[in-house]
Amino acid sequence: MKQFFLLLSLLFSTVLLSQTVLSSYSLDLKNKKERSEILNAENTTTHDVFVFLASDSLTILKYNSALFLKQKIVTSRQFVEDKSLIGCSFSEDGNPTLYWFSPVEKSIILIKYYLETNTSRALKFQIPLKEKSPLTYYQKDNNFYFLMKDNIRQGLTVFIFKNGIAEEKYLDFSPFVFRDRKTQQKTFNQILAENPIEKMDSGEYNPLDKVTSKSKLYTLPNRLILTLDQSLRKTQLFDIDLNNLEIKEKTFLQPATQKNPKKSNSYYHENKLYQIANNAEQLILDIKDYESGESLKTFAVSKKDTIQFKNSPLLLQINDRRPRELKNTSKFLQELATTDVGISVFKNKQNLFLTLGGTGMESKSIAAPFGFMPDFYDDFTPPSYYGINTYYSVFFESVWTKKLETTTQNQEPLAADKIYSFIDSHKEIVLPKILKLSNYSILGYYDLNSKEYILRKFTDGFN
Structure with missing residues (x-):
């Protein structure tokens, strides 16, 4: 869609296609935008929307489902000063847990933030990088998933983080037969080495540069779909149940x-x-x-x-x-x-x-x-x-x-078309993040001119 909208944008002005500013929050990143990170997320149970702004400190903005600011917390980045913010999850009590990754230390730091008391609790999760290689990570149904490829065994490992607990699940692909484009038999790991997995964003438009991948992973509730198209003759599809590990x-x-x-x-x-x-x-x-x-x-x-x-x-x-x-x-x-x-x-x-x-x-x-x-x-x-x-x-x-x-x-x-066009035509935008909700999409970004973090709403179709 992004490619085609470049043509549409010649016919319709960006002003016509942009939409409502939902919220703005004053924030001066000074000269630290290159070292700053932003993450937007929805609590799918309460439908509260969260913005996590990580610079020298961490700012947490909590909005209700109507995008009115309910709560603001500014806290330190103790324990995670040199780590990357890769995701979040939400506990049953509604409080967020952030996941900070360090490839040097081979670990993920989990920090749960208790908004009602402005306190936090940190845990360290050691990643087995000697035996496994990271593939992807994602959020689904308020949980955080970290997927890895086993370097020795023919399979995948999924770590599911829920309520502060990491559950490890191994997916064994050794019983299945795999063949390459020339019909030569290969192992599961060899197929993935030649055709790296590309994660499809569930419920969103995935552009051509992603869908041309020969190995695709679709994330569904308690379920994964893995499709392999390295063969010219067939699509090999694996339906994975994350509850009972049946493939x-x-x-x-x-x-x-x-x-x-x-x-x-x-x-x-x-x-x-x-x-x-x-x-x-x-x-x-x-x-x-x-x-x-x-x-x-x-x-x-x-x-x-x-x-x-x-x-x-x-x-x-x-x-x-x-x-x-x-x-x-x-x-x-x-x-x-x-x-x-x-x-x-x-x-x-x-x-x-x-x-x-x-x-x-x-x-x-x-x-x-x-x-x-x-x-x-x-x-x-x-x-x-x-x-x-x-x-x-x-x-x-x-x-x-x-x-x-x-x-x-x-x-x-589509909303995604208009978001990409808006970003392309506004050079003052940095750190853009897109959050898709049920009826519309939100573009969150830092505005260099106004020194604000802005949430802007976009919907499908012409205004």
């Missing part, structure tokens, strides 16, 4: 294009698997039911066809430049064949929004003028040359009903 494997064959070689990928969304396969002459989108594996809808597009289910132009974007329209399907398929392909699916109250496309990179060596050497020169670059990386994406948008019916609706910007 169920499901296999979904990729749709077959008329000619090889092809590229393929998938996206899991609400008990459906969206699979895309393509080459320079054909694009296939297949939507399968998660339970039965049966195809619910299939679209096959050749280079001579018009893509009937697109709701935007066929677009090519290079770096952050203005996207340009590709003149026909043939040109689009040629460009798409040079990329890592992917599909993203997002749902709001009205519709499903699909982004189909791919991302790629070109590296070139450019002759440097005499006496000139760019900042990114290194010892491995010949003295008379320097390298330039060009990032590009090709894509189009599609708007569907929730019953998987295509529409002719004009693409309207």
Whole structure:
């Protein structure tokens, strides 16, 4: 969506697309913004919204569900002066626990803040970095999850932090068979080394540069979905129950294009698997039911066809430049064949929004003028040359009903589109954080000009 909104922003002013300022809090970070961190979070039980501002000290702002400031606490950063703020959780009493990570000390410091008494309690959790490698972390249902890959055993370890207690759960993938793109058998760890896991943000739009990953992790309540698309023939899906540690494997064959070689990928969304396969002459989108594996809808597009289910132009974007329209399907398929392909699916109250496309990179060596050497020169670059990386994406948008019916609706910007555009056009914004609530999204940021921390509301559609 971010790519397409760059085109929309040329037609509609940022003022029209920005929305309500919900709150502002005076804060002078002076020259410490590079060493400052900010985290926004919602207590999903009480729907209170918290802002944690970490600089020389820690400021905790607690808002109610209507975003009125209820409480403010300023406390010291004792024990965590040189550590990174990576997440939070909420106990049953409503008080927050913050998680501070130190790769040097190989530990996480947990500090629970008792807001009613302005006191805190710290615990140290030692991370087993010799045996395990960190993969990702996230918050879900007021708990904090830290996921690691085992370096020796073929599996994953999940640490679930709840009410100040860390519960360790091991997910064993050794019974399953894995094959790479060339159908050679590999171990689970080898597959992840070649295709690192990318976490999908649940309930949010995930951009192309994330969904082109061949290994995706979807976080659900007490459940994980892991999809592997390193094979051209199938999507290997693992449904993981975090309560009983049961792992169920499901296999979904990729749709077959008329000619090889092809590229393929998938996206899991609400008990459906969206699979895309393509080459320079054909694009296939297949939507399968998660339970039965049966195809619910299939679209096959050749280079001579018009893509009937697109709701935007066929677009090519290079770096952050203005996207340009590709003149026909043939040109689009040629460009798409040079990329890592992917599909993203997002749902709001009205519709499903699909982004189909791919991302790629070109590296070139450019002759440097005499006496000139760019900042990114290194010892491995010949003295008379320097390298330039060009990032590009090709894509189009599609708007569907929730019953998987295509529409002719004009693409309207989502809240995320407007947030990215707002950030791009306001250079005074630093430390931006996005928090998605049930009916709207909040952009929190520090304003260099006004020296305030601001919460601004954004919703889908044109104002």
